[in-house]
Amino acid sequence: MHIELLPIEAMEKDGKRYIKGVHLSSGVKIDYSTAKHISFIVDGEETKHNVMYFADKFGDKQWQCDCKWYALQNKICSHIIAVNLALRNNKISA
Numbered sequence: 001m002h003i004e005l006l007p008i009e010a011m012e013k014d015g016k017r018y019i020k021g022v023h024l025s026s027g028v029k030i031d032y033s034t035a036k037h038i039s040f041i042v043d044g045e046e047t048k049h050n051v052m053y054f055a056d057k058f059g060d061k062q063w064q065c066d067c068k069w070y071a072l073q074n075k076i077c078s079h080i081i082a083v084n085l086a087l088r089n090n091k092i093s094a
């Protein structure tokens with residue numbers, strides 16, 4: 001499946017969140033994938049979150065996370081950044 005990665009500029013907008021994403025990127029695993037979406041697990045020290053990528057959605061709905069921050073802000077969170085960085089740096093392959 002082709003994954004549309006987020007542009008670096010979009011991830012770096014909030015420096016603190018980006019740095020958190022960099023740290024979390026070493027704990028990213030693929031949970032499962034289907035023809036239309038991929039489920040990732042981001043394993044942090046205290047929390048574990050589920051990030052989903054939807055190949056058939058567009059714009060900011062393509063990447064979604066189950067964390068509270070994402071639910072409240074509806075913007076890319078540190079977990080989504082972590083998955084994007086892990087894919088970019090070939091730490092995981094989908």
Ligand SMILES: [Zn+2]
Nearest residue numbers: 065067077079
């Ligand atoms: Zn999140």
